[in-house]
Amino acid sequence: MDHFLYRDGILHAEDVPLTEIAAHVGTPFYCYSTATLERHFRLFQDALAGMDHLVCFAIKSLSNQAVLRLLGNLGAGMDVVSGGEYRRALAAGVPGDRVVFSGVGKTREEMGYALTHGIRQFNVESAEELRVLSEVAAGLGKTAPVTLRVNPDVDAKTHEKIATGRKEDKFGVPIASARAIYAEAARLPGIEVVGIDVHIGSQLTDLAPFEAAFTKVAELTRDLRGDGHVIRRVDLGGGLGIPYTRSNETPPLPLDYGAMIRRVFGDLDVEIEIEPGRLIAGNAGILVASVIYLKQGEGRDFLILDAAMNDLIRPAMYGAHHDIIPVIEAAAATDQRPVDIVGPVCESGDTFAKQRAMPPLGAGDLVAFRSAGAYGAVMSSEYNTRPLIPEVLVHGDQYAVIRERPSFDEIINRDRLPEWL
Incomplete structure (x- = not known):
């Protein structure tokens, strides 16, 4: 569900017309919807109600x-995978004791900064990382709380580029x-060992691989408890999928996900951590673009937009559908016809959809890409010297620009010419 x-014939974000x-x-x-973000976060809170748990949003x-800030105010923790994301979490007002640090390539500098400013746990991905973390923590006179990310060799049955739990993937330890690494x-x-971590991939539409x-x-x-270790929490990662089409996609509900977690871990007296990102943010955001041209080609027509692959790379990178x-x-009786929906970047890969049935559209008309809240803005770039696009947050009948579009001068003036030129 989204908002x-x-x-009256105009697409709204909550109570604000997108034309405005x-x-x-x-x-x-x-454009992001506050109501949708809040609703989706609370779905996970409700799914794990009665269990000791923390829902950590995947930044x-x-x-x-x-x-x-919005999610942190609701009680969310944060799952970060870089020093920059860690700093973002703190800047948004989320305390370090609600931040878990994941990722296969944490540097000494990142470890030291997190230890100094507070961290709930490091999700350690290798024996090599564990040894480096020990050196950094001991050198600072700190104790690093850790879980070890284990690779269970389970095929998540998702896209090749977002599967993380098979033995051939780079994540975790077999x-x-x-047990040897915990020893x-x-x-x-x-x-200080505090638990276990696992994450098998993203956009899963079946609970069986999770279970x-x-x-x-x-x-x-x-x-591990039999070996004498204190395992008081289990981090189960994220990965629950969302419907990217309004047709027949029916991913599992958070309530069903929570019931499965209870069934598997209910007798173990562990705190449950989960790291959802896509299911909270995906359907809470859209990308709005304008038509530049309707170009008539040989055998097909092209709807050329002012949005491009640098703004939303998922279709080019994953073949993703929006x-x-x-x-x-x-109008209900309007005939639709197939068009290729493309952007202006000089790449054939700058294609959002091929032969997509659309109503008649022309220059200046607005279109919206649904389910673009997750892995949209965060993966955007300035390729072709195209400015990063604004982000807008809607709350009821109010909206605010939460990331401005930079000017061309701001982009170009970041370059520095050496004195010999």
Whole structure:
């Protein structure tokens, strides 16, 4: 469910017509719904009600500080995968003891900064990282709380580029090696083992891979406790998928996900951490663009937009689908015809959809890409010297620009010419 609906023939974000925002900030722009973000966060809170838990928002999906502040005020923790994301979480007002630090390549500098400013835990991804973290923590006179990310060798049945739980993936340590590494962790100075971590991928639309991985983690929890380790929390990662089309996609509901977690871990007396990103942010955001031209080609027509692959790279990178709809609602009897929907970047890959049925549209008309809140703005770039586009947050009948569009002078003046030129 989201809060982007037609009213009197105009697509609204909550109570604000998108035409009003477009007139103010220009196109393209991202628009997020406060009501949808809050609703989706609370779905996870409700799903785990009665269990000791913390819902940590995956910042990599949508990192604007206004969104982080909004979720942090609701009690969310944050899952970060870089020193920059860690600093964003703190800047948004989320305390370090609600931040978990994931990622396969944490540097000494990142470790030291997090230890100095507060951290809930490091999700350690290798024995090598564990040893470096021990050196950094001991050198600072600190103790680093850690979980070890285990790789359960479970195929998430998702896109090749976002699967993370198979033995050939770079993430975590083989679950068969975990007990030996935990034994080493117990001997290392500056390290406190607090739990186990697992994350098998993103955009999962079936609970079976989750349950297979979580069952292995539950068994490991019992084994590690038998070895004398204190395992008081289990970080289950994120990955629950969303419907990217309005047709027949029916990913599992958070309530079903929570019931499965209870079934697997209910008798273990552990705190549950989860790291959703896409399901909280994905359907809470849209990308609004304008039509530049309707170009007639040989055998096909092209709807050329002012948004491009640098603004929303998912279709070019993953072959991802986004529903694309007109901001001014087409009449029910309007005939639709297939068009290729493309951007202006000089790449054939700058294509959002091929032969997509659309109502008649022309220069200046507005379209909206649904389900663009996650992995949209965060993955954008200035390729072709195209400015990063504004982000707008709507709250009822109010809206605010939460990231401005930079000017061309601001972009170009970041370059520095050496004195010999």
